[in-house]
Amino acid sequence: VALVLDQYVGWSGADPIFGIVIALWLAWGAFQASSNAIDQLMDKEWPEDFRAQFLDVAARQPGIRGIHDFRTRRSGSHDFAQFHMEVARDLTVEHAHDIVEAVERNLRTAFPKVEVLIHLDPEGHVDTDNPLVEADVTPHWFGKRI
Structure with a gap:
């Protein structure tokens, strides 16, 4: 197209303009490909609405007094x-285990591709051994009484 505009129409600036447009188009494609590759390689936090849906399903099970230290990540397609x-x-340990099993079952049904790890705590327990966990535990209720 630039050759036709240059040779037959006499527009000598067509070739550099088309060259710049093509270079920008290639740069945009490279940026998109890089962004997708980086997203696949780096872990990312779930979107807030997906986190809220997940917690809503987790908190439905009777017997749960609170959920805290909620962490999510997407690593590639997992x-x-x-x-x-x-x-x-x-x-009893058996009853607490049954509650955890029920929560895991509900989560597997609602979110079949999510790998879930649940740590069981007695009500009011604060993990002070881990400096990465805050001493002031904030339960996630999302406006519902559990």
Whole structure:
């Protein structure tokens, strides 16, 4: 096209303009390809609406007193979620285990491609051994009484 404009129309600036447009188009394509590759290689936090949906399903199970230390990440095409779940202190290990199993089952049904790790805590427990976890535990209720 630039050759036709230059030779037959006499527009001598066509070739450099088309060259710049093509260079910009190639740069944009390279940027998009790089962004997609980086997104696949680097872990990313889930979007807030997806996190809220996940917590809503997790919190539906009776017997849960609170959820805290909720962490999510997307690594390539894989999704991971982990959180601490509080149950009443007086529950037997078997009953607490049954609650965790029910929560995992509900989450697998609603989010089949998410790998879930649940750490069970007695109600009111604060993890002070881990400096990365805040001493002031903030439960995620999302406006609902659990």
